[in-house]
Amino acid sequence: MRFDTIIIGGGLAGLTAGISLQKAGQSTAIVSAGQNSLHFFSGTFESMLGMPPRVVDLFAEAGIHLHYTPGVRLMSLGTFGKAFLALEDTDLFPTEKFARKALVVNFAGFNDFFSSFLAQGLEKQGIACRVRLIHLPELDPLRQSPSEMRSVHMARILDGIWEKVVQEVRVLIKDEDAVILPQVFGLQGADIPMKIRQAIPARVVFAATMPPSVPGIRTQMMLHRRYEILGGTYLMGDEVARAHVHDSVVHSVATKNMDQHFLTGDHFILATGRFFAKGLASTPEKVYEPIFGLDVDYSPDRNTWYDADFLKYQPYMRFGVKTDPQLHPMVGGEPLKNLYAVGSILGMTRPDLGSGAGLAINSAFTAVDNIL
Amino acid sequence: MNPNEFDVIIIGGGITGAGTQRDCAMRGLRTLLIERSDIATGATGRNHGLLHSGARYAVNDAESAEECIRENMILRRIAAHCVSETDGLFITLPEDDLAYQQTFVERCRAAGIGAEIIDPALARRMEPSVNPDLIGAVKVPDGSVDPFRLCAANMLDAKLRGGQVRLYTEVTGFIREGDTIKGVHTRNLQTGETEDYYAPVTVNAAGIWGQRIAEMAGVRIGMFPAKGALLIFAHRVNNVVINRCRKPANADILVPGDTVCIIGTTSTRIPFEECDSVAVTPDEVNLLITEGAKLAPSLSSTRILRAYAGVRPLVSADDDPSGRNISRGIVCLDHESRDGLKGFISITGGKLMTYRLMAEMATDAVCRKLGIDKACETAETPLPGSDERSFEAVAKSIWEAPSTVQKAATFRMGTRASRLKENDRYDDALVCECEEVSVGEINAAIERLDVSNLTDLRRRTRVGMGTCQGEFCACRAAGLLAGSHGCVERERADLADFLTERWKGNFPIGWGDTLREAEYTQWVYKYVLGI
Numbered sequence: 084m085r086f087d088t089i090i091i092g093g094g095l096a097g098l099t100a101g102i103s104l105q106k107a108g109q110s111t112a113i114v115s116a117g118q119n120s121l122h123f124f125s126g127t128f129e130s131m132l133g134m135p136p137r138v139v140d141l142f143a144e145a146g147i148h149l150h151y152t153p154g155v156r157l158m159s160l161g162t163f164g165k166a167f168l169a170l171e172d173t174d175l176f177p178t179e180k181f182a183r184k185a186l187v188v189n190f191a192g193f194n195d196f197f198s199s200f201l202a203q204g205l206e207k208q209g210i211a212c213r214v215r216l217i218h219l220p221e222l223d224p225l226r227q228s229p230s231e232m233r234s235v236h237m238a239r240i241l242d243g244i245w246e247k248v249v250q251e252v253r254v255l256i257k258d259e260d261a262v263i264l265p266q267v268f269g270l271q272g273a274d275i276p277m278k279i280r281q282a283i284p285a286r287v288v289f290a291a292t293m294p295p296s297v298p299g300i301r302t303q304m305m306l307h308r309r310y311e312i313l314g315g316t317y318l319m320g321d322e323v324a325r326a327h328v329h330d331s332v333v334h335s336v337a338t339k340n341m342d343q344h345f346l347t348g349d350h351f352i353l354a355t356g357r358f359f360a361k362g363l364a365s366t367p368e369k370v371y372e373p374i375f376g377l378d379v380d381y382s383p384d385r386n387t388w389y390d391a392d393f394l395k396y397q398p399y400m401r402f403g404v405k406t407d408p409q410l411h412p413m414v415g416g417e418p419l420k421n422l423y424a425v426g427s428i429l430g431m432t433r434p435d436l437g438s439g440a441g442l443a444i445n446s447a448f449t450a451v452d453n454i455l
Numbered sequence: 456m457n458p459n460e461f462d463v464i465i466i467g468g469g470i471t472g473a474g475t476q477r478d479c480a481m482r483g484l485r486t487l488l489i490e491r492s493d494i495a496t497g498a499t500g501r502n503h504g505l506l507h508s509g510a511r512y513a514v515n516d517a518e519s520a521e522e523c524i525r526e527n528m529i530l531r532r533i534a535a536h537c538v539s540e541t542d543g544l545f546i547t548l549p550e551d552d553l554a555y556q557q558t559f560v561e562r563c564r565a566a567g568i569g570a571e572i573i574d575p576a577l578a579r580r581m582e583p584s585v586n587p588d589l590i591g592a593v594k595v596p597d598g599s600v601d602p603f604r605l606c607a608a609n610m611l612d613a614k615l616r617g618g619q620v621r622l623y624t625e626v627t628g629f630i631r632e633g634d635t636i637k638g639v640h641t642r643n644l645q646t647g648e649t650e651d652y653y654a655p656v657t658v659n660a661a662g663i664w665g666q667r668i669a670e671m672a673g674v675r676i677g678m679f680p681a682k683g684a685l686l687i688f689a690h691r692v693n694n695v696v697i698n699r700c701r702k703p704a705n706a707d708i709l710v711p712g713d714t715v716c717i718i719g720t721t722s723t724r725i726p727f728e729e730c731d732s733v734a735v736t737p738d739e740v741n742l743l744i745t746e747g748a749k750l751a752p753s754l755s756s757t758r759i760l761r762a763y764a765g766v767r768p769l770v771s772a773d774d775d776p777s778g779r780n781i782s783r784g785i786v787c788l789d790h791e792s793r794d795g796l797k798g799f800i801s802i803t804g805g806k807l808m809t810y811r812l813m814a815e816m817a818t819d820a821v822c823r824k825l826g827i828d829k830a831c832e833t834a835e836t837p838l839p840g841s842d843e844r845s846f847e848a849v850a851k852s853i854w855e856a857p858s859t860v861q862k863a864a865t866f867r868m869g870t871r872a873s874r875l876k877e878n879d880r881y882d883d884a885l886v887c888e889c890e891e892v893s894v895g896e897i898n899a900a901i902e903r904l905d906v907s908n909l910t911d912l913r914r915r916t917r918v919g920m921g922t923c924q925g926e927f928c929a930c931r932a933a934g935l936l937a938g939s940h941g942c943v944e945r946e947r948a949d950l951a952d953f954l955t956e957r958w959k960g961n962f963p964i965g966w967g968d969t970l971r972e973a974e975y976t977q978w979v980y981k982y983v984l985g986i
Contacts, residue, residue, distance in 0.1 A: 194934060200934070226883065294983065394951060
């Protein structure tokens with residue numbers, strides 16, 4: 084099969100590149116192994132310091148509305164992190180003291196939302212808190228299995244009975260000016276969280292749960308849908324097994340599911356993520372890129388890969404493939420002319436492009452501009 | 456009566472101390488156990504978890520071999536819920552001397568160990584993961600034992616018999632009158648409170664740290680700390696213990712335990728000062744992997760979960776300061792006859808397998824001092840969790856619980872799992888998916904087993920010991936703990952400590968899937984949860 088551009092990896096970076104190229108009239112295919120970092124997306128775009136219209140438009144056309152509110156976001160354990168750009172149902176506040184009094188609400192038996200940590204974190208900021216549980220018999224079927232009380236399963240039920248949740252919260256609320264709820268609403272779209280906000284007479288803040296992230300999975304589905312509407316070919320559940328490269332040019336790749344049918348293209352984008360996503364692999368001796376055998380920037384002394392303090396920045400997170408200014412990765416110091424590396428597989432080799440979601444989007448745009 | 460007065464004070468919350476407390480309590484004594492950290496934090500929790508048949512010692516140390524097989528049979532009865540009767544193989548590889556096998560079997564039989572030479576083909580059927588190149592195999596009654604569970608069960612039984620336990624409490628000095636130890640000064644390391652306790656006899660059961668305790672009392676015990684490093688693999692590759700049939704050497708035992716298997720060990724003499732901070736070196740990791748793959752070749756491609764090391768409390772045979780005459784046997788010292796110090800006993804040396812015998816010897820010595828004539832019954836009386844009811848009956852009695860909870864809880868708690876009968880649906884929810892630990896089991900441990908932090912909870916329930924190493928369950932369990940003690944600030948610090956402790960065993964083997972998992976965990980905790 085032939086496409087203008089083959090994209091390996093269907094996460095935020097791969098989808099951003101795919102949507103942009105399809106819109107520009109290219110025919111593209113995305114090979115996606117399945118889950119990606121959007122499944123634990125916080126709802127905010129790390130290292131995106133501004134509000135680039137190009138980003139906002141791309142998301143808006145997929146039905147995802149962003150807001151730009153430089154300030155802080157509330158994290159699951161009651162701490163705060165800096166953020167600028169976020170999904171419309173993910174709150175950002177100018178300062179940590181965003182309310183006077185808050186009601187923290189959880190669902191009985193949901194252990195993936197840390198209401199006591201949230202309340203204590205908020206009280207440190209001078210926000211008085213009450214923690215309350217809502218008992219909903221509608222969630223009982225999930226309890227039949229001991230591992231079903233997880234965010235996404237709950238969202239499937241709660242999206243259908245959100246009005247009942249609103250009633251329960253309205254009964255509980257006293258003089259609070261904020262209500263904190265777990266992010267277990269809006270699996271199909273942000274409309275339900277937004278309706279909940281309007282129906283409760285206080286500021287409603289949705290705080291992240293343990294992964295999977297409901298807004299993250301929704302974002303993934305909406306970008307995926309937008310990509311297919313634009314005519315993109317999304318090969319779900321497949322992986323690139325090997326690549327054919329001659330004279331520093333990639334000619335085709337073979338996937339695990341379509342062994343004899345090569346995917347050929349003029350350009351290739353590598354958006355396979357870092358270690359967790361298997362974009363990079365490691366042995367006791369080395370760190371390597373498994374598809375093309377690309378040059379990786381890493382320390383050969385394994386003892387320097389880690390910091391013994393779990394909470395400190397870990398040096399291995401810097402490792403990434405080496406690229407030239409156009410994001411062409413290299414083999415033996417020689418750039419591959421029609422291959423581009425984007426997203427977290429770059430590690431911290433390109434600090435100018437940011438990190439996290441910011442790196443995914445910025446590097447995808449850079450690659451797209453070079454291809455077009 | 457002064458509530459701080461006891462018949463006997465036991466220093467050390469490892470298996471020896473816990474066993475001694477149980478034995479003393481069973482003989483009617485008022486007991487207090489003092490431990491500066493949590494239960495099973497020293498050598499007790501840092502070994503293979505091998506239920507030795509004694510075969511390993513048969514050729515070189517007949518006395519240890521005989522002790523092991525006797526205790527092996529006793530533990531199968533009294534601690535059935537802590538033991539897996541897996542059997543063991545001693546395999547001969549092409550590079551080993553097959554002639555050793557004959558000597559080995561003769562010595563085993565002389566020690567009373569049922570050793571049986573079997574056809575290598577049968578060995579391969581019995582244990583499909585074994586190195587297929589083996590040229591000889593001997594079947595022995597090895598097994599595996601969960602040392603955390605065993606330690607907790609001994610302590611629980613002592614408590615049910617009126618014993619008291621002070622965890623996170625350090626002995627800061629002895630109360631001494633003339634040539635007699637009358638009690639101890641202590642400090643609670645969590646609250647800073649100091650307290651004095653009194654008893655006519657104090658037992659030093661502090662393992663390798665017993666040297667310091669003895670020094671504090673003004674007597675000297677020559678300890679020779681020997682570090683042993685081990686690796687835990689993420690799968691239960693073997694169902695039968697695999698040993699090498701040769702003179703004991705490095706990394707020649709592979710033990711299945713719960714959902715994992717463990718290869719070990721190395722043996723390196725270390726300075727006493729390093730006992731509190733042993734770490735596994737890259738060379739040790741390489742050696743364990745290379746040697747382990749000779750026992751079961753699939754280990755070379757199996758994910759490693761963690762690396763850890765313990766310190767064996769080897770003691771020089773009494774009054775031999777040179778250390779030439781190191782014994783792995785049990786050393787029970789009455790410091791009155793040895794050093795002229797009354798009211799003080801040290802029980803040390805020995806091994807996990809012989810803890811009950813060590814406890815019996817120490818308790819006999821205590822009783823002699825107190826003039827009590829009561830026989831030891833620990834070899835016949837089952838521990839809590841292993842009483843006469845069958846595990847099957849207990850699993851059935853909690854039939855309303857999901858099957859995973861039934862199996863996992865009965866496996867870990869033994870007959871105590873019948874407590875989970877009163878569980879509701881909320882209690883059935885899984886906190887730890889890798890090890891299938893439910894909310895109910897966690898709450899039972901918090902209520903009954905002296906849990907004050909996540910690491911304590913791990914030792915009693917296996918929370919965070921599985922493939923994800925606490926990625927998901929740590930936070931959930933922290934939520935439950937915060938709910939029970941009510942202090943979120945403390946739990947926040949506890950969560951960070953727990954993750955750092957898990958990481959300490961992960962980064963020495965931080966490549967492949969271990970690094971993948973670590974990256975995910977570190978990312979989620981830092982950027983999503985915001986620890």
